Amino acid sequence: MHWNIYAVIPLILTFSSLVQPTNGAIDRQSIVSRYNPTRNVSSQTTPMQVGNGFFAFGADVTGLQTFEPFAIMSSWGWKNDTLPPGKTLEDIANYHGVSWLNHGRLVEYDFGSNDPALEQWLTANPNRVNLGRIGLLFRDGGGNVLNVTEADLEDVKQELDLWTGKMSSSFVFGGEQVRINVVSGQDTDTVAVSIQSTLLVNNTLGIFLDFPWNDGLSKFSAPFVGSFNLTSNHTTNLSTNLGGGIQAQIAHQLVASTFLTSLGGDNFTITRDSPSTHRYTVLSNSPTSDTFSFTSTFTTADRMPSTIPSPAEVEESSVSAWEEYWSTSGFVDVFTGSTDPRADELQRRIILSRYLMRVNEAGDSPPQESGLVNDGWSQSRHNCPVRFLLFLRSKFHMEMYFWHSCHWALWNNWDLLSRSSSIYSRFLPSSLARAQIQQGWSSGARWPKMTDPSGRSSPGEINNLLIWQQPHPLMFATYELRSVSTDQEKKQAVLEKWEDVVRETANWMSAFAWWNESTSVYDLGPPMYVVSEDTSPNVTQNPAFELAYWKLGLGIAEMWMNELGVDIPSNWTDVKNNLAQLPLEQTDNGTFYKVYEGLEDDFWTDPEFTNDHPALVGLYGWLPQTEDVDLSIAKATAEKVWVNWNISNCWGWDFPMLAMSAARNGETEQAIDWLLHPLFQFDDVGMPIGGVRVPTPYFPGSGSLLYSIAMMAGGWDGSDGNAPGFPKDGWNVTVESISKAL
Ligand SMILES: *[C@@H]1O[C@H](CO)[C@@H](O)[C@H](O)[C@H]1NC(C)=O
Ligand SMILES: *[C@@H]1O[C@H](CO)[C@@H](O)[C@H](O)[C@H]1NC(C)=O
Ligand SMILES: *[C@@H]1O[C@H](CO)[C@@H](O)[C@H](O)[C@H]1NC(C)=O
Ligand SMILES: *[C@@H]1O[C@H](CO)[C@@H](O)[C@H](O)[C@H]1NC(C)=O
Ligand SMILES: *[C@@H]1O[C@H](CO)[C@@H](O)[C@H](O)[C@H]1NC(C)=O
Ligand SMILES: *[C@@H]1O[C@H](CO)[C@@H](O)[C@H](O)[C@H]1NC(C)=O
Ligand SMILES: *[C@@H]1O[C@H](CO)[C@@H](O)[C@H](O)[C@H]1NC(C)=O
Ligand SMILES: *[C@@H]1O[C@H](CO)[C@@H](O)[C@H](O)[C@H]1NC(C)=O
Ligand SMILES: *[C@@H]1O[C@H](CO)[C@@H](O)[C@H](O)[C@H]1NC(C)=O
Ligand SMILES: *[C@@H]1O[C@H](CO)[C@@H](O)[C@H](O)[C@H]1NC(C)=O
Ligand SMILES: *[C@@H]1O[C@H](CO)[C@@H](O)[C@H](O)[C@H]1NC(C)=O
Ligand SMILES: *[C@@H]1O[C@H](CO)[C@@H](O)[C@H](O)[C@H]1NC(C)=O
Numbered sequence: 175m176h177w178n179i180y181a182v183i184p185l186i187l188t189f190s191s192l193v194q195p196t197n198g199a200i201d202r203q204s205i206v207s208r209y210n211p212t213r214n215v216s217s218q219t220t221p222m223q224v225g226n227g228f229f230a231f232g233a234d235v236t237g238l239q240t241f242e243p244f245a246i247m248s249s250w251g252w253k254n255d256t257l258p259p260g261k262t263l264e265d266i267a268n269y270h271g272v273s274w275l276n277h278g279r280l281v282e283y284d285f286g287s288n289d290p291a292l293e294q295w296l297t298a299n300p301n302r303v304n305l306g307r308i309g310l311l312f313r314d315g316g317g318n319v320l321n322v323t324e325a326d327l328e329d330v331k332q333e334l335d336l337w338t339g340k341m342s343s344s345f346v347f348g349g350e351q352v353r354i355n356v357v358s359g360q361d362t363d364t365v366a367v368s369i370q371s372t373l374l375v376n377n378t379l380g381i382f383l384d385f386p387w388n389d390g391l392s393k394f395s396a397p398f399v400g401s402f403n404l405t406s407n408h409t410t411n412l413s414t415n416l417g418g419g420i421q422a423q424i425a426h427q428l429v430a431s432t433f434l435t436s437l438g439g440d441n442f443t444i445t446r447d448s449p450s451t452h453r454y455t456v457l458s459n460s461p462t463s464d465t466f467s468f469t470s471t472f473t474t475a476d477r478m479p480s481t482i483p484s485p486a487e488v489e490e491s492s493v494s495a496w497e498e499y500w501s502t503s504g505f506v507d508v509f510t511g512s513t514d515p516r517a518d519e520l521q522r523r524i525i526l527s528r529y530l531m532r533v534n535e536a537g538d539s540p541p542q543e544s545g546l547v548n549d550g551w552s553q554s555r556h557n558c559p560v561r562f563l564l565f566l567r568s569k570f571h572m573e574m575y576f577w578h579s580c581h582w583a584l585w586n587n588w589d590l591l592s593r594s595s596s597i598y599s600r601f602l603p604s605s606l607a608r609a610q611i612q613q614g615w616s617s618g619a620r621w622p623k624m625t626d627p628s629g630r631s632s633p634g635e636i637n638n639l640l641i642w643q644q645p646h647p648l649m650f651a652t653y654e655l656r657s658v659s660t661d662q663e664k665k666q667a668v669l670e671k672w673e674d675v676v677r678e679t680a681n682w683m684s685a686f687a688w689w690n691e692s693t694s695v696y697d698l699g700p701p702m703y704v705v706s707e708d709t710s711p712n713v714t715q716n717p718a719f720e721l722a723y724w725k726l727g728l729g730i731a732e733m734w735m736n737e738l739g740v741d742i743p744s745n746w747t748d749v750k751n752n753l754a755q756l757p758l759e760q761t762d763n764g765t766f767y768k769v770y771e772g773l774e775d776d777f778w779t780d781p782e783f784t785n786d787h788p789a790l791v792g793l794y795g796w797l798p799q800t801e802d803v804d805l806s807i808a809k810a811t812a813e814k815v816w817v818n819w820n821i822s823n824c825w826g827w828d829f830p831m832l833a834m835s836a837a838r839n840g841e842t843e844q845a846i847d848w849l850l851h852p853l854f855q856f857d858d859v860g861m862p863i864g865g866v867r868v869p870t871p872y873f874p875g876s877g878s879l880l881y882s883i884a885m886m887a888g889g890w891d892g893s894d895g896n897a898p899g900f901p902k903d904g905w906n907v908t909v910e911s912i913s914k915a916l
Contacts, residue, residue, distance in 0.1 A: 200507040200908050206336050206500050208509075209525040211859040213332045216242050216324055219397050219870055220861040221547065222334055224341050224356055226495070227536025227590060229363035229472060230546035234324075235332045237343035237354040238367065240309035241324045243386070245399040246472065247546035248363060249537025252300040252568075252626065253431035255389045258291040265292055271633060274701055274712075277688050281613045283638040284631050293633045298390025300626050302542065302549055302568035303428060304399035305472045306435055308367070310354075311380040311455060312347065322347065334859070336529050337500060339492040352379065358533075359471075359488040360495035362479065366439070366488035368467040375464055381456040382447075383435065383470075385410050385426045388549075395567050396550030396869045402452075410452040412444065418481035424454065432475060438482045439468030499532060504585030504912040506887045511906030516850055523849075524883055526860020527876040531581070535873060536590040539597055539627050540570040541578045543872055547861070550869035569626045573643035573705075577827045577874035577881070580646075583653035584884035584913050595654075598647045598675040604629040609682050618682025619675075620644070639703045639711045642720055642789075644683055645727030647675050649916070652730050655737075657913065669738050680731030680746050683724055687749045695754040698724060704770060706786035716754040716771035719789035725750060725800040756793075756802055766811045767793060778818040785820045787828055795835025798891060798916045809839045816844075822853065825865040827878035829854035837886045837899030845886060845899055849879065881915070888912035 211222060213235050221232025221244035232244030239246075257266070271293075272286030287293050312320040324330075327345040334341045339360075344353045352371040358364070373379035386400030387407040408428045416423055419438040426433045437444065441459040458466040467485040483491070509521035534545025544550040549567035575597075582591035598621075605619035608631065613620065622631035623640045631637060651672040658664035687696035698720055701711040705719055728750035735742045757771040767790055768775070769783055777783040794808035812835045824832075833848035848854075854875065855863045862875035886899025887909045893899075897907035 200505055200510070200910055202500055202505055203337055205507055205509060205521065206525055209522045209860075210336055211334045211526070213858065214330045217857070217859075218242070220857055220859060221245075221397075222332060222341060222859050223530070223533050223547070224334075224339055224358035224365065224492070225533035225546060226358055226360045226363070227532055227534070227593070228538065229358065230533050231356070231358055231365045232547055233341060233343075233356060235330055235343060236310055236327075236345070237332065237341050237356040238309045238381075239307040243307050243384075243398045243402065245546070245548055246305040246307070246365075247302060247399070247548075248305060248472065249539055249541075249546070250474065250477065250627075251303045251305055251433060251472075253303050253428045254299045255295065255301070255391070256429055258295050261292055261295070265289075266296065269293070269296060269633075271638070276701060279614065283613075283635075284633045285635050285638055287633075295390070296630070297624075297632045297634060298567075300568075300628070301388070301390045302399075303431070303433065304386050304388055305433055306426070307382075307384040307386070307402070308365075308470060309382050309384075310352075310369075311382045312373075313378050313380060315376060315378060317377070334529075336525065337496060339496040340489070347373065357489050357492040359483060360491040362471055362483055362488075362491075363473065363477075364469050364471040364483055364488050366467065366469045366483075366485040368465070368485060370465050372464050374458055374466050376461050377457045380458070381468070383424065383454045383456065385424070385435075385452040387428065389428075390567075396544065396548040399548050405451050408452070410446075410454075412446055412454065414444065418479075419484065420482055422456075426452070434471075434473050434475060434478055436471045436473070436478070436482050437468055438471075439485050440466050442466075442468065499587075500528075502911070503587050504884065504888075505910045506883055506912060507908040508883075508887070508900070508905060510908070512904060514846075514901070514904035516846065517905065520846070520849060520883075523856050523860065523879060526856060527862075527880050528585075530860050530871075530873070531876055531880065532587075532590065535578055535877065536582075536587075536593060538593045540572065540575040540594050541873060542568055542570050543574065543874060544869065545871060545873045547871050548869075550864075550871070569624050569632060571624050571643075572621050572646065573623055573640055574874050575643070576646045576649065578877045580649060580653070581877050581880035581884060583650065583657070584881060584888065584915060586657070586911050586913060588654070588657060591650075595650050598650070598679075599671075601625075601629040602675060602678060606678060609685070615682060615685040617678075618680070618685050619678035620682045620686075621647070621679070635711065636703050636707050639701055640707070641686070641698070641702050642705050642723060644679060644686075645723045645730075647672070647679050648727045648730040648734075651676055651734070652916065653913070655734075665737075669734065673734070673738060676731050676734045677743075680728055681743070683727055683731075684743070684745045684749045687724065687753065690754075693754070694752070696749045696752050697754050699770075705789035705792070706769070706783075708782060708786045709770060709773070713772060714770050716757055717769060717789075718756045718767040719792050719797075721753055721756050722793050722797055722800045722803055725753060725802060726797055729800070753802075758807070764810050764814075765807050766814050767807060778814065781820060784818055785823050788815045788819045788824065788832070791815050791835035792831050793835075795833075795838045796831050805839075808835075812836070812839060821851075823866055824853060825867045826854075826862065826872045826875040829875075830878035830882035834882050834885055834899075837882075838890070842886075842899060842901040846901065849882065884912050885915035888914055890915040 216234035229248045234242035271284045273280040273282045312322040330345040332343040341356045355368045386402045387404040388400030410426045413423045420436045422437045422444045424435045447453040471482040535541040609615045609620035624632040624637045690697045699715045704717040732742045759768045759775045791812045833845040836845035861871040864870040864872040
C-alpha cells in the first residue's frame with residue numbers, strides 16, 4: 175500500500191503556512207493605543223476588564239465594583255450545589271438516560287431519564303462562581319458610611335491602556351480628586367489596586383469586599399452573577415497575618431467548595447461588618463497618607479501560593495506580558511492607509527477582540543460563551559428559543575471551542591492555545607468510555623458537547639446528539655503541526671502528542687458512519703442534530719456541512735498516520751471514500767446544497783429551516799474545499815442563503831462564517847459587509863453584543879471575527895496575493911506573524 179498524501183487531500187497539506195514574518199512595518203503600539211477604551215459612566219451591561227485568561231476582574235467606572243457588582247471570575251472557580259433531596263453521589267454515578275435506536279441498535283444517551291430532578295442537577299452542576307466584589311467605601315469624618323451613588327461623582331474618567339493592561343479611573347467626590355489604578359497579574363490571579371486621594375487621610379475613603387451566593391438555579395446571571403443578599407446560604411471566615419505578605423485571608427465556602435481571597439500590600443486593618451453578612455471593610459493603617467495600594471489574590475486552597483505578589487510585582491507582570499503579547503504575536507493592520515471609512519471600526523474590533531480574548535478566553539479549559547464576564551447563558555431573552563432557557567450557563571460547549579479558540583492558532587499564540595487544547599487528551603478516557611461503554615460503538619472516542627472540567631456530558635437531547643464538535647481536534651492538531659513544519663524534531667513531537675486523539679476521533683467518525691446496503695454509501699445519522707439544531711434528530715441524515723467536515727477530518731487523520739509512518743486504518747479510507755454525496759436540490763432556478771438529505775426542496779421558504787446558523791455557507795469558506803464539494807454549487811448556495819435565510823435571526827459567529835464564505839467565493843465587498851453587519855456589533859469596550867438571540871457578551875463572535883480576519887488578511891491554502899479576502903480598492907492591509915488558514 176502506498177499513500178500519496180498530496181493525492182489524498184490536496185488542499186490541506188501545505189505545510190509552510192506562515193505568512194511572511196514581521197518586518198516591523200506596522201506601528202503596533204500606536205494602533206493598539208488608538209483604541210484604548212474610555213468611559214465616563216458605568217455601563218449597565220458590560221464591565222471594563224483586566225485579567226489573564228484564567229482570571230478576569232470586571233470593573234465599573236471606578237475601576238472596582240463600587241457601584242455595579244460586575245463579576246470576578248476564573249477558569250478554575252467551580253462549585254456543586256447540594257444534591258437534590260434524597261439523592262446521593264451514588265445516584266449521580268449511576269445516572270442513565272434513555273436509549274434510542276440507531277439503525278436497529280439501542281444507543282444510550284444522557285437525557286430522558288425517569289429522574290428529572292437528578293438530570294436537572296447534572297445539567298446545572300458544577301457551576302462557575304463569582305469570586306467576590308471589591309469597591310470603594312465612602313465615609314464621613316466620624317467613620318459613618320456614606321450612601322454615595324455614581325451620580326454623586328464629578329469629572330469622571332476611565333481609561334484602559336491596552337498596551338500594558340493598566341486600567342485607570344479618576345473622579346472628584348466632595349471636591350476631592352480620587353485616582354485609582356487597577357492591573358491584573360499575569361502569573362497569579364491577582365489584582366493590584368493603587369489609590370491616590372486626600373480622602374484616604376483619616377480613612378474617609380476605604381475599601382469594601384463582599385461575597386455572593388450563586389447556584390445553578392439563579393435566573394439572572396447576567397450582567398451580574400450571584401446574589402449578595404442570600405447570606406445564610408454560605409459562609410466566610412477571616413484570618414489575618416498568615417505570612418508571605420498575606421495580611422488577611424477570607425475563606426468563602428459555598429456548599430463543599432472553598433475559595434480564598436488573600437490580601438496584601440500597604441498595611442491595613444480589616445473588619446467584618448457583621449457576622450450575618452459577608453461584607454468586610456478595609457482601612458489603611460497610615461491615616462496621614464494620601465496613597466493606599468493593595469493586592470487581592472484569588473485561589474482555591476490547592477492553588478494557594480505561600481506568598482502573594484506585591485502591587486509593584488503585579489504591575490510589572492501586567493506590563494511585560496501585555497507588551498510581549500502585542501509585540502510578538504500576530505498583527506493585522508487594516509487601518510493605516512485604508513480609505514474605506516469602515517476600516518477604523520474594523521480595526522477597533524480587531525484590537526479590542528485581541529485584548530478581550532486574552533483576558534477571557536485563555537484559561538486551561540475551553541471558555542464559556544460569556545467568557546469570564548458573567549454566566550449569561552441562563553438569561554431568558556425575547557425571541558429566544560426554548561432550548562436557550564435550559565441550564566447552559568457556566569459550562570463550555572465543545573462545538574463552540576473552534577470559534578472561541580482556533581484563532582489563537584492563526585495569530586500564533588501557541589502558549590495561550592496550548593493551555594486549553596490539551597482538553598482533548600484530558601477528555602480522551604471519558605470520551606472513549608462514552609463511545610464504547612455507554613453507547614456501544616465498536617471503537618473511538620465521542621467528544622462531549624456541553625461539559626465542564628470533569629468532561630461529563632451535560633444531559634440534554636441536543637447536548638448528546640450533536641456531532642460537529644467531533645472533527646474539531648483534527649483542526650487544532652493540523653494547525654499545530656503546520657506551525658512546526660520546518661523543525662523535524664518538533665514536528666515529530668506534535669505528531670506523537672496528538673496521535674491518540676487523532677486516531678480515536680477518526681475511529682468514532684468511522685464507526686458512526688453507517689453502511690447503507692441499499693444505497694452503498696456511508697450515512698451520517700439518524701439520529702443526530704445538525705449545526706442549526708433545528709431539524710428532527712430522528713430523520714436527520716446526511717447533512718451537507720457535516721458530510722464535508724467528516725471528509726476533511728478523515729483526510730486529516732489519514733495524513734496524520736502517514737506522517738507518523740504507521741498504517742492508515744482501512745476503514746477510515748473506506749468511509750471517507752464512500753460517504754454519501756452532499757444532498758442536492760435541483761430546481762429550475764439552479765442547483766443548491768441543502769441542509770440534509772430528505773429535507774423538502776422548498777425548505778428555503780420554510781422558516782423552520784432557515785432561521786438558525788446557516789452552516790450551508792460553512793461548507794466552503796470556513797472549511798476549505800473538500801472532495802465532493804462543487805464550488806459553483808457552493809457559491810450558488812451561499813448566495814441563496816444571503817437571500818432566503820432569516821438573517822435577522824443570525825447572531826455571533828454566523829457573520830464571520832458568512833464573511834469567510836463570501837471571501838473564498840471572491841465576493842470581498844460582501845465579506846466586509848458581513849463583518850460589519852448591523853446585527854454583529856461590539857460595544858464601546860469591545861464586548862461582542864449577543865444580538866437578537868443571546869445575552870452579551872457572546873465571545874464566539876470575537877473568536878470567529880479574529881479567525882476570519884486572519885484568513886481574509888493572511889490568506890488560505892491556495893489563495894493568491896496579499897489580503898485575498900479584502901477588496902482591492904480602499905483597503906491597505908498589512909499582516910505580521912499570521913498563519914494561513916486551511
Ligand atoms: C461622557 O462623555 C460623553 C462623550 O464625550 C459626553 O457626551 C457626556 O456628557 C459625558 N458624561 C458625563 C457624565 O460626563
Ligand atoms: C461536582 O460533582 C461531580 C459529581 O460528583 C464531581 O465529579 C465534580 O468533581 C464536582 N465538582 C466540583 C467543582 O465540586
Ligand atoms: C426519536 O425516536 C425515539 C425512539 O428511538 C423516540 O423515543 C423519540 O421521541 C423520537 N424523538 C423525536 C424528537 O422525534
Ligand atoms: C442611597 O441613595 C439612593 C439615591 O439617593 C437611594 O435611592 C437609596 O435608597 C439610598 N440607600 C440607602 C441604603 O440609604
Ligand atoms: C484628620 O483628622 C484630624 C484630627 O481629627 C484633623 O485635624 C484633620 O484635619 C483631618 N484631616 C483631613 C484631611 O480631614
Ligand atoms: C436579593 O438580591 C436580588 C438581586 O441580586 C434582588 O433581585 C432581590 O430582590 C433581593 N432580595 C431581597 C429579599 O432583598
Ligand atoms: C438559599 O437561601 C434561600 C433564602 O434563604 C433559600 O430559599 C434557599 O433554599 C437557599 N439555598 C440553599 C442551596 O441553601
Ligand atoms: C467558617 O466558620 C463556620 C462556623 O465556624 C464554619 O461552619 C465554616 O465551615 C467556616 N468556613 C470556612 C470557609 O472555613
Ligand atoms: C501594621 O500596622 C499595625 C497597626 O498599626 C502594626 O501593629 C503592625 O506592626 C503593622 N505591620 C506591618 C507589617 O507594618
Ligand atoms: C499600508 O500600511 C502599512 C502598515 O501600517 C504602512 O507601512 C504603509 O505605509 C501603508 N500604505 C499606504 C499606501 O498607506
Ligand atoms: C477501524 O480500524 C481500526 C484499526 O484496524 C480498528 O481499531 C477500529 O476498531 C476500526 N473501526 C471501525 C469503526 O471498524
Ligand atoms: C425560482 O425563483 C423564483 C424567483 O425567486 C421563485 O418565485 C420560484 O419559486 C423559484 N422556483 C423554485 C422551483 O424554487
